Amino acid sequence: MFSGIEEDEESTVFLSRQGGFDYEFVLPLDSKYECGICLLVMRSPHQTVCGHRFCRDCIFSCINSRSTCPIDNQFLSVHDVFPDACIEREVLELLVLCPGHSHGCKRRVTLRNLQPHIQACNYQVVLCPNQCASTVLCGELQQHLMETCALRPTKCQLCSAMYTLDKEQLHRAVCGDVKVNCESCGEMVRRSQHTTHLTTQCPEAVISCHYAELGCSKKLKRSCMEEHMNQDTQLHMQLMSSEYKKIKTFFSDLNRTVGLIHGSSFSRQPSLRSQLSASSPIPEEHIPDFNNSPIVPVPYHDRYKDGGAVNVRPLVGEDYNYCAAEGATAVAVSDQGDDCQYKNDPHSRLDIRKREGIAAEAQNYQQMLSNLNADAFNFSSNKLSSNERILREVSDKTVDLGQRLLEMSIVTDNLAKQVDDLKVTLNEELCNFSARSCNGDFIWKVGNFSALCTNIKSQKVSHYSPAFYTSQYGYRCCLRLDVKWRDSQYFLSLYMLLMKGDNDDILDWPFQGRITLGVLDFSNSCPKKHLVDTVDSNPQLQAFQRPTGPRNDKSFGFTKFHPLDALHNTADEGAEYVRGDVLFVRARVQPTSNFGDNAPISLEDDNNNSSVESFTAN
Numbered sequence: 001m002f003s004g005i006e007e008d009e010e011s012t013v014f015l016s017r018q019g020g021f022d023y024e025f026v027l028p029l030d031s032k033y034e035c036g037i038c039l040l041v042m043r044s045p046h047q048t049v050c051g052h053r054f055c056r057d058c059i060f061s062c063i064n065s066r067s068t069c070p071i072d073n074q075f076l077s078v079h080d081v082f083p084d085a086c087i088e089r090e091v092l093e094l095l096v097l098c099p100g101h102s103h104g105c106k107r108r109v110t111l112r113n114l115q116p117h118i119q120a121c122n123y124q125v126v127l128c129p130n131q132c133a134s135t136v137l138c139g140e141l142q143q144h145l146m147e148t149c150a151l152r153p154t155k156c157q158l159c160s161a162m163y164t165l166d167k168e169q170l171h172r173a174v175c176g177d178v179k180v181n182c183e184s185c186g187e188m189v190r191r192s193q194h195t196t197h198l199t200t201q202c203p204e205a206v207i208s209c210h211y212a213e214l215g216c217s218k219k220l221k222r223s224c225m226e227e228h229m230n231q232d233t234q235l236h237m238q239l240m241s242s243e244y245k246k247i248k249t250f251f252s253d254l255n256r257t258v259g260l261i262h263g264s265s266f267s268r269q270p271s272l273r274s275q276l277s278a279s280s281p282i283p284e285e286h287i288p289d290f291n292n293s294p295i296v297p298v299p300y301h302d303r304y305k306d307g308g309a310v311n312v313r314p315l316v317g318e319d320y321n322y323c324a325a326e327g328a329t330a331v332a333v334s335d336q337g338d339d340c341q342y343k344n345d346p347h348s349r350l351d352i353r354k355r356e357g358i359a360a361e362a363q364n365y366q367q368m369l370s371n372l373n374a375d376a377f378n379f380s381s382n383k384l385s386s387n388e389r390i391l392r393e394v395s396d397k398t399v400d401l402g403q404r405l406l407e408m409s410i411v412t413d414n415l416a417k418q419v420d421d422l423k424v425t426l427n428e429e430l431c432n433f434s435a436r437s438c439n440g441d442f443i444w445k446v447g448n449f450s451a452l453c454t455n456i457k458s459q460k461v462s463h464y465s466p467a468f469y470t471s472q473y474g475y476r477c478c479l480r481l482d483v484k485w486r487d488s489q490y491f492l493s494l495y496m497l498l499m500k501g502d503n504d505d506i507l508d509w510p511f512q513g514r515i516t517l518g519v520l521d522f523s524n525s526c527p528k529k530h531l532v533d534t535v536d537s538n539p540q541l542q543a544f545q546r547p548t549g550p551r552n553d554k555s556f557g558f559t560k561f562h563p564l565d566a567l568h569n570t571a572d573e574g575a576e577y578v579r580g581d582v583l584f585v586r587a588r589v590q591p592t593s594n595f596g597d598n599a600p601i602s603l604e605d606d607n608n609n610s611s612v613e614s615f616t617a618n
């Protein structure tokens with residue numbers, strides 16, 4: 001009954017994992033409990049329609065591979081096999097010896113109770129959880145972990161550091177509390193204290209004389225230093241005396257310097273009027289003369305070719321004359337360098353250098369003074385010869401001078417800081433004032449123009465002007481300069497953007513009014529050939545709604561304001577738009593007034609919406 005089985009490779013692998021119960025049974029076994037495949041006592045017995053019994057896993061594995069009964073070769077499918085509950089009950093009542101019986105367990109249990117017993121049995125063999133590779137009986141595991149495991153956690157008796165036992169030698173080699181031999185004096189000192197011992201205590205370590213800083217070049221063992229101090233008092237006193245003279249000279253120099261700084265920091269505050277004129281960094285000859293030159297738009301018909309009709313009005317007469325009398329003209333500064341003019345103020349830099357120098361010197365002398373004090377204390381415990389008394393007096397005076405030196409440097413420091421703060425505040429006030437007082441007539445100086453264009457082309461980022469107001473209580477806006485590729489060439493693009501302002505709550509929204517954008521002519525031609533375009537707002541567009549962020553996402557203006565190359569090649573036209581790599585953009589933003597005497601600007605003769613939309617850029 002248990003013969004005639006061909007073991008192929010697959011079933012061998014299978015049996016090694018899923019066979020019957022392989023234990024030592026107390027009584028001789030009845031052969032009816034034996035699996036016809038694995039020859040062990042059946043685990044979960046199953047019976048076939050041909051009347052043979054096997055472990056469940058054994059017979060299903062066999063059917064999967066050959067579909068016949070291994071005993072009589074009858075055809076079998078998975079539907080021809082059934083659990084045999086009767087035999088299973090009998091099997092589970094069979095008595096076996098505990099698998100730990102070879103280690104001393106005397107228990108005999110039924111197969112049904114075997115697993116619970118194994119869980120609690122002290123005679124089972126387990127692997128050490130510290131992974132020291134030992135196998136230990138469950139009952140002896142605690143003792144192994146505490147006493148014999150080669151990898152048990154251990155505490156350093158000296159410094160309390162924790163490590164596994166195998167790392168003990170490594171730790172002893174670096175432990176800061178292990179005592180080591182001082183190579184100079186032979187004393188045993190703790191490893192962590194060795195450096196301190198050498199620099200402060202070791203009698204055999206060679207050190208410099210306390211007066212090395214003043215010029216004594218003696219280097220001796222620490223134990224010999226006291227003798228040197230006693231013998232060479234005369235030399236040390238001479239050194240100190242000459243140092244005292246130096247300090248005195250330095251102090252009188254410093255006193256003079258502080259006096260100078262004190263005097264000049266007040267005399268250097270210019271009047272508001274002179275600051276105002278100084279805040280415009282544009283050389284006189286670069287500002288076009290608006291009063292003497294009526295503005296005439298340069299015809300550039302290609303600008304309107306793609307159907308984007310613009311409401312261009314002849315810029316002559318009262319409405320469009322850029323008359324300086326109509327409002328103060330704000331001049332914006334785009335060069336970063338100009339914004340930082342106060343940081344680069346040579347006087348300011350001088351102050352900082354002086355202050356740093358003074359502070360460093362003061363520190364040096366403080367260090368020397370504390371050395372002198374320590375020595376003075378040492379000498380006072382011995383008999384004071386007349387020379388030593390003089391030394392004491394010199395030392396006292398030096399302390400006094402040092403104190404006054406510190407006080408003076410603090411005063412200087414505070415004064416210079418006050419001056420710097422005043423400059424910053426004044427500069428902010430000036431910028432704010434000019435942005436509010438331009439009445440919507442704004443000039444933007446764009447410096448480094450060619451580099452800027454290259455940067456915009458490669459980085460695809462726009463360039464924004466500083467903010468300005470359409471009037472003191474009007475809309476806040478700024479300009480955007482861009483370079484766009486259209487019709488096989490680069491165009492200079494100009495736009496206006498609304499920004500969040502102080503007056504937004506009392507203004508009418510959306511913004512309505514007229515926007516004039518232009519590039520100014522530097523040449524001497526008469527009349528000037530400024531490039532000018534005018535357009536009226538369209539209340540439907542996003543660009544004119546009240547800003548919700550710092551500035552509106554949408555801007556409004558002219559994508560093809562002027563071909564970029566044509567800005568430079570203007571010899572034929574007698575105009576000059578870029579001089580010294582500087583371009584002047586001028587904007588006039590005139591809101592329609594719903595308040596007071598001004599007649600509102602009529603919007604009835606507008607072009608249709610779609611044509612205006614074509615000038616809106618993202």
Ligand SMILES: [Zn+2]
Pocket residue numbers: 019020035036037038039040042043054055058
């Ligand atoms: Zn089996």
Ligand SMILES: [Zn+2]
Pocket residue numbers: 048050051052069070071072073074
């Ligand atoms: Zn069979």
Ligand SMILES: [Zn+2]
Pocket residue numbers: 098099100101105106107117121122123
């Ligand atoms: Zn046991």
Ligand SMILES: [Zn+2]
Pocket residue numbers: 128129130131132133134144145148149150151
């Ligand atoms: Zn272990």
Ligand SMILES: [Zn+2]
Pocket residue numbers: 156157158159160161171175176177
């Ligand atoms: Zn240690």
Ligand SMILES: [Zn+2]
Pocket residue numbers: 182183184185186187197198202203204205
């Ligand atoms: Zn030593």
Ligand SMILES: [Zn+2]
Pocket residue numbers: 209210211212216217218228232236
């Ligand atoms: Zn010395």
